[in-house]
Structures are given as structure tokens and as C-alpha cells.
Amino acid sequence: MARETWATRTGFILAAAGSAVGLGNIWRFPWMTADNGGSAFLAVYLLVVLGVGVPGLLGEFVIGRRARRNPMGALRDLSGSRYWGAIGAVSAVTGVALLSFYSVVGGWILRYLLVSIVGPVTGGAPYLASPGPYFDSISFGVEAALFHLGFLAVTGGIVFGGVRRGIELGTKVMVPAVLVLLVGMASWVVTQPGAAAGYQFFLEFDLATLQANAASVIAPAAGQALFTLSVGAGTMVTYASYLGEDRSLPFDGAVIALLNTGVGVLAGLVVFPLLFSQGVDPGTGGPGALFVSIAGAFAALPGGDLLAIVFFGVVALAALSSSISMLEIPVAVLVDEGGWSRGTAVGVLLALTALTGTVTALNPALFDFVAGTLADLLLTGGLLAFLLFAGWVLGPDSIEEYVAGAGALGARFATPWLFAIGVVIPIFLVFTLLTTAGLDAR
Numbered sequence: 362m363a364r365e366t367w368a369t370r371t372g373f374i375l376a377a378a379g380s381a382v383g384l385g386n387i388w389r390f391p392w393m394t395a396d397n398g399g400s401a402f403l404a405v406y407l408l409v410v411l412g413v414g415v416p417g418l419l420g421e422f423v424i425g426r427r428a429r430r431n432p433m434g435a436l437r438d439l440s441g442s443r444y445w446g447a448i449g450a451v452s453a454v455t456g457v458a459l460l461s462f463y464s465v466v467g468g469w470i471l472r473y474l475l476v477s478i479v480g481p482v483t484g485g486a487p488y489l490a491s492p493g494p495y496f497d498s499i500s501f502g503v504e505a506a507l508f509h510l511g512f513l514a515v516t517g518g519i520v521f522g523g524v525r526r527g528i529e530l531g532t533k534v535m536v537p538a539v540l541v542l543l544v545g546m547a548s549w550v551v552t553q554p555g556a557a558a559g560y561q562f563f564l565e566f567d568l569a570t571l572q573a574n575a576a577s578v579i580a581p582a583a584g585q586a587l588f589t590l591s592v593g594a595g596t597m598v599t600y601a602s603y604l605g606e607d608r609s610l611p612f613d614g615a616v617i618a619l620l621n622t623g624v625g626v627l628a629g630l631v632v633f634p635l636l637f638s639q640g641v642d643p644g645t646g647g648p649g650a651l652f653v654s655i656a657g658a659f660a661a662l663p664g665g666d667l668l669a670i671v672f673f674g675v676v677a678l679a680a681l682s683s684s685i686s687m688l689e690i691p692v693a694v695l696v697d698e699g700g701w702s703r704g705t706a707v708g709v710l711l712a713l714t715a716l717t718g719t720v721t722a723l724n725p726a727l728f729d730f731v732a733g734t735l736a737d738l739l740l741t742g743g744l745l746a747f748l749l750f751a752g753w754v755l756g757p758d759s760i761e762e763y764v765a766g767a768g769a770l771g772a773r774f775a776t777p778w779l780f781a782i783g784v785v786i787p788i789f790l791v792f793t794l795l796t797t798a799g800l801d802a803r
């Protein structure tokens with residue numbers, strides 16, 4: 362059977378943007394910004410996104426489109442070396458590892474969405490009465506594992522549908538819905554009295570805090586920049602491998618990065634004004650921050666239970682459009698390399714991630730490790746490998762692939778880009794790898 366391709370150009374952009382836009386933007390980014398210097402942090406973060414994230418994204422695109430194969434097959438075929446294939450195969454492990462904690466958070470969201478929907482019938486969603494204790498009681502344990510399975514099942518259902526009828530169709534609905542609803546909520550919350558303090562908390566330029574946190578913030582900020590753009594996992598290699606014809610990779614990459622950053626900022630422009638207008642303490646981040654504080658705001662707000670459905674609906678869609686891209690990595694490896702049918706691959710991988718995710722859902726310490734250190738190491742190490750490959754193994758072929766369909770403006774960046782991904786960014790990534798390992802060893 363011929364390998365599937367995206368049906369349309371926007372289909373590819375929306376699928377890749379859907380992968381990027383996710384929990385990273387809504388559940389992590391706003392607090393990371395607010396806690397580390399507001400717009401001062403944002404400026405540094407944007408530099409990392411532009412200087413490392415976007416060139417990295419393009420590196421993955423170049424590899425995927427050139428090889429038209431999954432990360433393992435791509436690195437092996439393009440180099441002619443089984444060792445590179447083995448390095449590419451790590452992407453499949455990364456996909457499973459990411460899903461193992463992401464689906465747990467996805468399960469929390471499904472649960473909040475569900476109790477928000479049935480809340481009006483059952484006398485109010487339970488998290489409204491006592492946000493903190495409720496979150497603590499559901500976040501880890503057997504029920505968390507069950508909801509995680511639910512989230513995983515939906516993820517598997519979409520991926521089972523295939524590239525066009527599953528991923529492309531799904532993200533074509535999910536990504537615009539997320540954008541429209543977030544813009545809607547952000548424009549509504551402006552009208553709330555007291556919202557201004559939220560904008561200030563989120564974005565006030567605070568160089569002193571940024572400087573004070575600099576040593577401990579640069580590696581996590583780099584990790585977040587990769588995570589939020591879905592770079593380093595091989596998802597973007599995989600998605601680009603379904604590109605049928607020449608398109609401008611730099612243009613598409615820029616659109617995806619712009620959308621992704623926009624959604625992160627939008628999320629902050631929804632969450633913090635909402636919290637401050639309702640007099641709710643935003644806390645200092647951590648896995649529960651979003652769930653606990655936002656629930657407090659919905660409880661205080663007239664009509665808040667309805668808004669809760671919209672809000673958690675948005676978060677669920679954003680999470681799903683990302684989780685499918687995680688599952689697609691090992692699926693593509695098994696389909697391309699093992700000759701498995703998509704159905705068998707999805708089934709076996711669901712069984713595997715159900716197991717690893719259940720262990721994670723039962724164990725908060727393991728969750729923290731997988732969501733933090735392990736994810737950062739796999740993404741940073743993964744990107745390092747992809748970029749060294751594109752820079753040194755493909756070399757001039759990378760330029761050729763980058764320029765194909767890029768137009769004059771995009772092509773102008775090709776040579777500086779190759780230098781960046783071959784030399785500058787790898788040095789930066791090694792530095793963050795060492796820092797991540799070092800920070801964690803303390």
C-alpha cells in the first residue's frame with residue numbers, strides 16, 4: 362500500500378500546529394512566565410524559540426520530508442547506517458514516555474470536563490466547592506489511571522483513523538476551535554473588573570526576578586521551548602514525512618511557531634485576568650496550578666460552571682491534538698519498519714502506554730521525573746541527534762531540501778540555518794543537557 366500523505370497544505374500546518382499547541386501552552390507556560398520575570402522572561406524565551414526551536418523544527422522537517430519515513434527509517438536510509446537507525450528508534454521510546462505522563466494530565470482534564478458537564482444536574486461540579494482538596498484527591502491513584510485510559514483511548518481512536526481521516530481531519534476541527542474559543546474568552550475577560558492586575562502579574566517586566574532565577578531557569582526554559590514546539594521527539598520528522606510535494610518549510614515552520622507562541626500568550630491572557638478578577642491566588646505553578654486556581658475562579662463567577670465547560674473543552678482539544686502526534690511516532694515506526702497494519706500498531710502501543718501510563722498515574726514521584734527530567738533529556742538529546750544529522754550527515758542535501766519550495770526570502774536563511782543547526786545550537790543543547798543533569802543531581 363502506498364504511504365499516506367496529507368490531503369492539503371493547511372492540513373499539514375494544522376496537524377503540526379496542533380501537535381505544538383497543547384498542555385505546554387496552557388498548563389505550563391503562563392506560570393513559568395509569571396514566576397520568572399513576566400515580559401522579561403518572555404523576551405528571553407522568545408529568543409530561545411526563535412534561535413533554537415524554529416531552526417530545530419526545520420531540521421526535523423528537512424529530515425522527514427527528504428526521507429518520507431519515520432525517524433528510525435529516515436536516519437538509517439539517509440545515512441546508510443544502522444547505527445543512525447538505532448538513534449532514530451529512540452524517538453519511538455520518546456513518544457511512549459511522553460504519552461505516559463501527558464495522558465495522565467489528559468485524564469485530569471477529561472474528568473474536569475465531565476464533572477463540569479454533569480455538574481448542573483448533580484448540584485454543582487465537585488471541584489467548585491473545594492478546588493485544592495478535590496484536585497489532590499483525584500490527581501493520582503486508581504481513578505486517575507482510569508481517566509488516563511479514557512484519554513488514551515480517544516487518542517488511539519484518532520490515530521487509528523490514519524493520516525488523513527484521523528489526524529488531519531481531527532486537527533482541522535480541533536486547532537481552529539481552540540483558537541476561536543481562546544480569543545473569545547480573552548476578549549470577554551478584559552471586561553471583568555479587576556482583570557488588569559492579572560495582566561500585570563503575567564507580563565510585568567521584572568528584570569530582577571529574571572536575573573535572580575537565571576541560573577535555575579535557563580535549562581527549564583530551553584526544555585519548555587522544545588517541549589512546546591514538539592521538537593526533539595521525532596513527531597515533526599514523522600509529520601513532515603507525510604508531505605507529498607514541495608512546500609516552503611521555513612514558511613510553515615514560522616506559522617507553526619507563531620501560532621504556538623500566540624496560544625501560550627493567549628492562555629495567560631485568559632487565565633490570570635480571570636483569577637485576579639475573582640480574587641483567586643494564582644499560586645506558583647506546579648501540576649495542580651491550573652486546575653486548582655481556575656476552579657476557584659469558576660466557583661466565584663456567576664455562570665462560571667458554563668465557562669468551565671468551554672475552558673476544559675479547549676484544554677482537552679489542545680491536549681488531544683498533541684497526544685495524537687506522540688502516538689503517531691511509534692505507530693509510524695512499526696508500520697514503516699515492521700510492516701504492521703496501522704490497527705495492530707495502534708492496538709499494541711495502546712496496550713503498552715496503558716501500562717506505563719498507569720504506573721505513572723499511581724506514582725507522583727515518577728510522574729514528576731517523567732514529565733520533567735526524562736522529557737527534557739529525551740527532547741534535548743533527540744534534537745541534538747537530529748540536528749547533528751541534518752548538519753553533518755545530510756549537509757548540503759539539507760540545504761537543498763530546505764530551499765525546495767521555500768521562495769527567495771526563505772532560501773536566504775538556508776546557509777546561516779545550516780551553520781546554526783550544525784554548530785551553534787548543538788553547543789547550546791549540550792550545555793542545557795549538562796545543566797539539566799546537574800540540576801537534577803542536586
Ligand code: PFF
Binds near residue numbers: 385589596683686
Ligand atoms: N507541544 C506539546 C505541548 O506543548 O503540549 C507537547 C508535545 C507534543 C511535545 C508532541 C512533544 C511532542 F512530540
Ligand code: NA
Binds near residue numbers: 381382384588621
Ligand atoms: Na505547545
